[in-house]
Amino acid sequence: xxxxxxxxxxxxxxxxxxxxxxxxxxxxxxxxxxxxxxxxxxxxxxxxxxxxxxxxxxxxxxxxxxxxxxxxxxxxxxxxxxxxxxxxxxxxxxxxxxxxxxxxxxxxxxxxxxxxxxxxxxxxxxxxxxxxxxxxxxxxxxxxxxxxxxxxxxxxxxxxxxxxxxxxxxxxxxxxxxxxxxxxxxxxxxxxxxxxxxxxxxxxxxxxxxxxxxxxxxxxxxxxxxxxxxxxxxxxxxxxxxxxxxxxxxxxxxxxxxxxxxxxxxxxxxxxxxxxxxxxxxxxxxxxxxxxx
Amino acid sequence: xxxxxxxxxxxxxxxxxxxxxxxxxxxxxxxxxxxxxxxxxxxxxxxxxxxxxxxxxxxxxxxxxxxxxxxxxxxxxxxxxxxxxxxxxxxxxxxxxxxxxxxxxxxxxxxxxxxxxxxxxxxxxxxxxxxxxxxxxxxxxxxxxxxxxxxxxxxxxxxxxxxxxxxxxxxxxxxxxxxxxxxxxxxxxxxxxxxxxxxxxxxxxxxxxxxxxxxxxxxxxxxxxxxxxxxxxxxxxxxxxxxxxxxxxxxxxxxxxxxxxxxxxxxxxxxxxxxxxxxxxxxxxxxxxxxxxxxxxxxxxxxxxxxxxxxxxxxxxxxxxxxxxxxxxxxxxxxxxxxxxxxxxx
Numbered sequence: 157x158x159x160x161x162x163x164x165x166x167x168x169x170x171x172x173x174x175x176x177x178x179x180x181x182x183x184x185x186x187x188x189x190x191x192x193x194x195x196x197x198x199x200x201x202x203x204x205x206x207x208x209x210x211x212x213x214x215x216x217x218x219x220x221x222x223x224x225x226x227x228x229x230x231x232x233x234x235x236x237x238x239x240x241x242x243x244x245x246x247x248x249x250x251x252x253x254x255x256x257x258x259x260x261x262x263x264x265x266x267x268x269x270x271x272x273x274x275x276x277x278x279x280x281x282x283x284x285x286x287x288x289x290x291x292x293x294x295x296x297x298x299x300x301x302x303x304x305x306x307x308x309x310x311x312x313x314x315x316x317x318x319x320x321x322x323x324x325x326x327x328x329x330x331x332x333x334x335x336x337x338x339x340x341x342x343x344x345x346x347x348x349x350x351x352x353x354x355x356x357x358x359x360x361x362x363x364x365x366x367x368x369x370x371x372x373x374x375x376x377x378x379x380x381x382x383x384x385x386x387x388x389x390x391x392x393x394x395x396x397x398x399x400x401x402x403x404x405x406x407x408x409x410x411x412x413x414x415x416x417x418x419x420x421x422x423x424x425x426x427x428x429x430x431x432x433x434x435x436x437x438x439x440x441x442x443x444x445x446x447x448x449x
Numbered sequence: 450x451x452x453x454x455x456x457x458x459x460x461x462x463x464x465x466x467x468x469x470x471x472x473x474x475x476x477x478x479x480x481x482x483x484x485x486x487x488x489x490x491x492x493x494x495x496x497x498x499x500x501x502x503x504x505x506x507x508x509x510x511x512x513x514x515x516x517x518x519x520x521x522x523x524x525x526x527x528x529x530x531x532x533x534x535x536x537x538x539x540x541x542x543x544x545x546x547x548x549x550x551x552x553x554x555x556x557x558x559x560x561x562x563x564x565x566x567x568x569x570x571x572x573x574x575x576x577x578x579x580x581x582x583x584x585x586x587x588x589x590x591x592x593x594x595x596x597x598x599x600x601x602x603x604x605x606x607x608x609x610x611x612x613x614x615x616x617x618x619x620x621x622x623x624x625x626x627x628x629x630x631x632x633x634x635x636x637x638x639x640x641x642x643x644x645x646x647x648x649x650x651x652x653x654x655x656x657x658x659x660x661x662x663x664x665x666x667x668x669x670x671x672x673x674x675x676x677x678x679x680x681x682x683x684x685x686x687x688x689x690x691x692x693x694x695x696x697x698x699x700x701x702x703x704x705x706x707x708x709x710x711x712x713x714x715x716x717x718x719x720x721x722x723x724x725x726x727x728x729x730x731x732x733x734x735x736x737x738x739x740x741x742x743x744x745x746x747x748x749x750x751x752x753x754x755x756x757x758x759x760x761x762x763x764x765x766x767x768x769x770x771x772x773x774x775x776x777x778x779x780x781x782x783x784x785x786x787x788x789x790x791x792x793x794x795x
Contacts, residue, residue, distance in 0.1 A: 190576030192525070241758050247575045248718075251523045252710060252757040259707055259750030263743045378703060382587060385580045420595055427588040434581060435569060 162412045168300030170408030171307035174401035176362040177387035179355030181400040186331045189250040193258035195381030201360025202367035216276045231356025235349040265374035276367040386430040489620040508630045510712030510724030512680030518719030519649045520673040526582025527681045530559045532701040534685030542609040552686035559682025567674045590701035604696025622690040629683040714756040717763030721777045
């Protein structure tokens with residue numbers, strides 16, 4: 157029964173990783189770049205929510221509402237001012253640029269907010285602590301169920317956006333062939349900027365759950381970038397969006413089961429599963445070639 | 450490999466590798482290394498320690514540049530070998546190996562560990578390689594921090610070095626660092642001048658095109674991967690010899706890779722001389738802004754970004770491009786033959 161419990165906890169944790177991985181997968185699917193500052197952007201989102209909560213005594217779930225438009229703008233300008241330029245000079249430069257950005261964000265956060273460890277769990281109220289006791293060994297924490305639910309809504313919403321809206325169709329067309337998309341009148345630079353804006357905003361939602369579920373500090377970002385990237389790769393790079401959520405869930409389950417074997421092993425177990433997937437002949441669970449994005 | 454002009458189109462031009470400038474500079478470089486040997490005898494302890502730090506930066510930069518600048522492989526996980534080199538030295542010293550011999554063996558060990566790892570990692574390019582190497586470093590850090598024999602999370606020290614007098618310890622460490630830096634820089638120099646050097650530059654410029662004309666891409670990359678691993682391992686052992694104490698979180702810290710990226714981007718990605726300049730800039734920046742200041746790291750990341758975006762060839766690469774200056778004989782130059790009676794151009 158503990159194993160069943162572990163798998164269920166792992167699936168819910170996987171929803172969280174999927175949420176963090178979503179923006180990373182969107183940007184990779186579209187531009188073939190990995191934003192190494194993605195984890196730090198999620199942490200930045202958590203800090204912005206923290207700032208809102210200092211002025212407005214409410215729940216983080218409401219405090220994120222003013223943060224989201226800020227993050228959308230931030231993502232838009234990140235693409236326009238930095239990534240767009242780096243994309244022109246091959247595959248190495250975007251990696252190096254975003255790595256530099258990651259160091260800048262971490263240290264500016266430390267400068268602005270001190271290295272103290274914080275959590276928004278208390279402000280989230282009963283959601284953070286409540287759980288449904290199903291049997292003596294099986295309980296479902298409310299925050300876990302909410303994380304998974306929100307993750308499914310995000311992935312579903314993004315899927316609908318990509319398949320049903322004009323802007324989403326432009327994104328898919330640009331992902332498949334940017335030059336041809338340009339020929340039929342799509343402004344690929346605008347498409348990229350919109351996608352990065354969405355990716356950054358989703359990262360902020362991930363940051364909110366990060367801040368409620370556990371604690372965070374200015375240097376938390378890289379750990380979560382690695383988890384998010386592991387989820388993307390386990391799902392199969394260039395696969396479908398839902399495969400990324402599935403990858404997150406596999407990572408989450410690997411971590412909880414690893415933690416069951418030895419309390420010190422969860423992260424190591426996740427890394428090992430990731431490396432095993434890299435070693436596998438197909439290099440990913442689902443290796444469908446760009447089904448959606 | 451030879452200093453002789455290669456035969457070229459008859460009577461029209463020659464292909465030369467050495468110029469008067471580059472042979473002068475190469476011998477100057479050699480002389481500088483010889484002169485550095487005498488630094489501990491002539492100069493004070495502070496200078497010796499400062500130069501040890503600087504040389505370690507040069508070594509880290511040159512090795513990261515070998516991987517990224519010539520192999521096109523951006524690694525965010527070279528701290529794996531920094532940590533491994535340091536911890537292997539401690540482990541060997543605990544098993545009664547002389548600590549300085551242990552540093553040499555630890556370097557070889559890092560190269561050996563990279564052999565099986567290369568078969569996994571070289572399947573990837575770009576971001577997958579970058580984060581794949583990073584995950585390996587993280588996994589190693591966790592593994593070491595769970596190992597009580599290695600001091601677990603609280604760290605361990607190389608107490609065996611206490612048996613040396615502080616002054617002679619500093620001197621030995623300096624000489625070993627100088628030896629490592631000279632050896633690995635020299636190895637890269639020889640590698641780049643060999644037949645493999647041309648293949649490596651072809652791989653960097655366009656991997657698929659290189660493969661299509663018969664360049665053995667993976668073999669070339671593997672040699673760089675092993676060299677960079679052993680070099681970073683040596684730098685790790687030197688870091689330990691300099692600080693005498695290590696703990697998993699700091700010695701496996703991604704900040705080491707941040708230093709390497711800064712050094713190479715500022716100096717010039719894919720240039721031989723660049724990392725040396727970048728290492729000096731990093732060293733001066735640390736003196737100027739203080740080693741653990743937050744603003745210093747902001748400046749470090751910001752400068753790396755600015756160079757990647759606006760001056761991707763770095764200080765040295767840009768200088769080479771603008772002036773046509775080539776200090777090291779690594780390329781080929783086409784010149785008019787002096788002896789042959791070259792007919793007038795039509």
